[in-house]
Amino acid sequence: MNVTADDFPAVPFNEDGERLPFSEPEIDRLVPLMTEHYAPRRFALCQIDRDDEGRPFDVCVIAWGLQVGQDDDSVVVFGYPDGSDRAMHGTFQSADNALRILRGRDDVRLAWADPETA
Structure with a gap:
C-alpha cells in the first residue's frame, strides 16, 4: 500500500478556528498510516x-x-x-x-x- 497525503483526514476545526480532537476511530486509522508513511x-x-x-x-x-x-x-x-x-x-x-x-x-x-x- 502506498500512502499519500489524500489518505490522511483533514485536521478538524470548529467555527472559532480552534482545533478539535480526532475521534478514536480516526486515531486507529491514522496510526498505521503514519507508521507506513514515515517509516525509515x-x-x-x-x-x-x-x-x-x-x-x-x-x-x-x-x-x-x-x-x-x-x-x-x-x-x-x-x-x-x-x-x-x-x-x-x-x-x-x-x-x-x-x-x-x-x-x-x-x-x-x-x-x-x-x-x-x-
Missing part, C-alpha cells in the same frame, strides 16, 4: 573487492543505513567498514553523502533495500 528507508553500502587486474571477485555489505524522514535529510549508518571487529556508526545529511565519505578509494555502492520506496 533502509539501504546498504556494499564493497566490491577486485583482483589485481580489476576484476570483481567478492561483494560484502560494509554498513547498513536508515534514512529517517521524508526528505533524505537525516541518515544513520552503522556497520564494520574496515572488516575489523570495530563497529562504526554515524549520522549524515544523505545516503549519497554517507557513501561518498565512507567509500574512500574503494569501490563501494549504495543499494536501497526497499527499491519500491527509493
